[in-house]
Amino acid sequence: MVFDVLTLFPEMFYSVLSTSILKRAIEKGKIKVNLINIRDFSKDKHKRVDDYPYGGGPGMVMMPQPIFDAIEFVKKQGDIPVYYLGPKGKIFNQEMAVKMSKLDRIVLLCGHYEGIDERVYSIIDEEISLGDFILTGGEIAAMAIIDAVSRLIDGVLSDPQSYREDSFFEGLLEYPQYTRPEVFRGMKVPDVLLSGNHAEIAKWRRQKSLEITLLKRPDLLKKAVLTEEDKKFLREKGFDI
Incomplete structure (x- = not known):
């Protein structure tokens, strides 16, 4: 380009x-x-x-x-x-x-x-x-x-998944990220991220994205692409959708 x-x-x-x-x-x-x-x-x-x-x-x-x-x-x-x-x-x-x-x-x-x-x-x-x-x-x-x-152009980033999981790509803010060490000043990486269970990790990340967006930018949720499971989760959090 x-x-x-x-x-x-x-x-x-x-x-x-x-x-x-x-x-x-x-x-x-x-x-x-x-x-x-x-x-x-x-x-x-x-x-x-x-x-x-x-x-x-x-x-x-x-x-x-x-x-x-x-x-x-x-x-x-x-x-x-x-x-x-x-x-x-x-x-x-x-x-x-x-x-x-x-x-x-x-x-x-x-x-x-x-x-x-x-x-x-x-x-x-x-x-x-x-x-x-x-x-x-x-x-x-x-x-x-x-x-x-x-960064959206094919081949610019080494892994296209990098931008697909960015904030705003699907209308949501990004989930929390952690790296080593596992424990830093008493703060521990969430157990689910250490579990090796990829389905549970994906679920946790999606729900955290929803929670953070609801807390910081609830306006984005009205335009975001949401599944029925997403909507159920947000209703449980008190968001009218």
């Missing part, structure tokens, strides 16, 4: 893309990240990409011309969907990550300053936000999306 990142600060991505799972995914050819500097498309002799907002007000606004030209440059290579990382977009979630992971290529446009000229929206497919808070720019959001989507 190819990620075309349109940014004013490509250097922000260097460390992230040269470490851990993303580095290995790039080396294996599972993903490719093109860092495209929007300033390279500015027609201003000083490579200026922002200007004061019409009507007055604080801050600067990203000008349309460099962004239009940058997007059109990428789109010459195909009909590639363009996602703008901005505060007014849909909240990014695992469902969106899964949909993106099935595409061959996407453009991630990183906003900055007070945002983009409104006319840029005419060539954007969708605006995405990480949540109800403000970042200095879209670069950190783009990194999060690249990471979330990449």
Whole structure:
């Protein structure tokens, strides 16, 4: 999969893309990240990409011309969907990550300053936000999306089961995890995880996922894929379903 990142600060991505799972995914050819500097498309002799907002007000606004030209440059290579990382977009979630992971290529446009000229929206497919808070720019959001989507691409993780059991993959939060030692400062690993009984372990993990989701994010349960056994368990816990 190819990620075309349109940014004013490509250097922000260097460390992230040269470490851990993303580095290995790039080396294996599972993903490719093109860092495209929007300033390279500015027609201003000083490579200026922002200007004061019409009507007055604080801050600067990203000008349309460099962004239009940058997007059109990428789109010459195909009909590639363009996602703008901005505060007014849909909240990014695992469902969106899964949909993106099935595409061959996407453009991630990183906003900055007070945002983009409104006319840029005419060539954007969708605006995405990480949540109800403000970042200095879209670069950190783009990194999060690249990471979330990449790990869903076949061959990026050594074991596909890793992401299938992640929080949010089936609409539930993940069950508790333990590793060695068996006892640490008086706290013991649950007996069921040491039993070797895989059916009982799977049941325990499922019920713990349900319990944790009920406690921390009950809103997720309304959209989660639940079995009749799940529903019975939740009703016993007092959840109306």
